Amino acid sequence: MxxxxxxxxxxxxxxxxxxxxxxxxxxxxxxxxxMAILSDEFTKPTQFTQVYVGTVNNVQELSKIITTLNDKMPLKELQHLKRARKNEVILCSVQYLNTQPQNSIQEYIEENVYELKDAFKYFKVTGLPAMPPKLKKQQQEFSRVWSCNFHPNAYLEKLYGDQFxxxxxxxxxxxxxxxxxxxxxxxxxxxxxxxxxxxxxxxxxxxxxxxxxxxxxxxxxxxxxxxxxxxxxxxxxxxxxxxxxxxxxxxxxxxxxxxxxxxxxxxxxxxxxxxxxxxxxxxxxxxxxxxxxxxxxxxxxxxxxxxxxxxxxxxxxxxxxxxxxxxxxxxxxxxxxxxxxxxxxxxxxxxxxxxxxxxxxxx
Ligand SMILES: [Zn+2]
Incomplete structure (x- = not known):
């Protein structure tokens, strides 16, 4: 052949x-x-992690709800995400709830944050960026999904560009x-x-x-x-x-x-x-x-x-x-x-x- x-x-x-x-x-x-060869965090598509988000009943109580949640359900590995957006609040990751004895997020809240048992209209599972943004362009992409904490780094921006x-x-x-x-x-x-x-x-x-x-x-x-x-x-x-x-x-x-x-x-x-x-x-x-x-x-x-x-x-x-x-x-x-x-x-x-x-x- x-x-x-x-x-x-x-x-x-x-x-x-x-x-x-x-x-x-x-x-x-x-x-x-x-061209600089940078770590995958800069170059790979955004990784998402599944989280529970609750829609609050009363927006006026939002800051009180956030304070309570930060105290009793801190976000730990999701620190880069702002806790709330409009009338929605991040509760915890799906992965975390899977390690707990309660079957639903409502049950978990009733068990651990009793004062918020009636705070939410409904819950949903949504994918949010798993890692903090490193570059402005990532931050812009992330912010379409959820608000993130971001501190721009001029050196990294330059390193990522094509005129270093x-x-x-x-x-x-x-x-x-x-x-x-x-x-x-x-x-x-x-x-x-x-x-x-x-x-x-x-x-x-x-x-x-x-x-x-x-x-x-x-x-x-x-x-x-x-x-x-x-x-x-x-x-x-x-x-x-x-x-x-x-x-x-x-x-x-x-x-x-x-x-x-x-x-x-x-x-x-x-x-x-x-x-x-x-x-x-x-x-x-x-x-x-x-x-x-x-x-x-x-x-x-x-x-x-x-x-x-x-x-x-x-x-x-x-x-x-x-x-x-x-x-x-x-x-x-x-x-x-x-x-x-x-x-x-x-x-x-x-x-x-x-x-x-x-x-x-x-x-
Ligand atoms: Zn060699």
């Missing part, structure tokens, strides 16, 4: 025919802003991402000439650039070594290379350098204005001796920006959490193993003790 092939998508076609050199130029020069970075910031981020591709170009061109984007996009290899934005300087770079070592993914090597700038590092101990000298001069020829090097690392003893604060010396990847060709896997993403990275940028999604968008959003897990921001959409 003949296999029917799907026609290549526009992006796949581009990868097949664009040279890596041209692609790197496009990554560097495009004016397209980047200024043109100068964008140029810097795009330049560092282009350098990540240039690292791949440098190593791959030793094996093959006339490289295409597909040589990178269709492989699993990765390259990483670590930048200290406070001094606008590349602190460490790395290229994948997963073929020779199961955990030497590019991001893990980059973290180790950053450690080398702070009297640490465990891998490739022979050179003890965060940046390969030959690769650095290759990059400098193509990206003439780019700076290399970390801020001076001060040991605890020196900090104490000079009466300096610990924040005056770099600590792991605190405050650093990490640029990766490809969305990192769970191991690398967790490594970047442990390393205290500040922002992670990646170009290609990793549909099978990516941990910052494709398979999960590790940076959005509330129980982790450190969170970084993630940006993509370079293409």
């Amino acid at each position: 003949t296999e029917v092939k799907e026609p290549p998508t526009k992006k796949a076609k581009m990868a097949e025919t664009t040279t890596l050199e041209n692609f790197i130029e496009n990554i560097k020069n495009s004016k397209k802003n980047l 970075f200024s043109i100068n910031e964008l140029m810097e981020h795009r330049c560092y991402m282009a350098i990540a591709f240039e690292i791949a170009n440098y190593y791959l061109s030793k094996l093959k000439s006339n490289l295409l984007v597909s040589d990178v996009s269709e492989s699993s290899l990765n390259a990483t650039v670590v930048v200290d934005p406070t001094i606008k300087s590349i602190v460490a770079i790395s290229y994948d070594n997963r073929e020779n070592h199961p955990t030497q993914h590019s991001a893990m090597l980059a973290i180790d290379n950053v450690a080398k700038t702070q009297n640490g590092g465990a891998w490739n101990t022979a050179d003890k350098s965060a940046i390969d000298n030959e690769l650095q001069s290759h990059i400098q020829k193509k990206f003439v204005n780019v700076k290399f090097g970390a801020r001076n690392y001060l040991t605890k003893e020196v900090l104490d001796e000079q009466k300096k604060n610990a924040s005056e010396s770099p600590y792991l990847c605190t405050g650093y920006y990490i640029y990766l060709i490809r969305e990192p896997c769970v191991m690398c993403s967790m490594g970047l959490v442990h390393a205290r990275a500040n922002r992670v940028f990646f170009c290609f999604n990793n549909n099978l193993k990516g941990a910052l968008s494709s398979k999960t959003k590790l940076h959005c897990v509330p129980s982790l003790n450190h969170h970084f921001e993630v940006f993509t959409d370079f293409l």
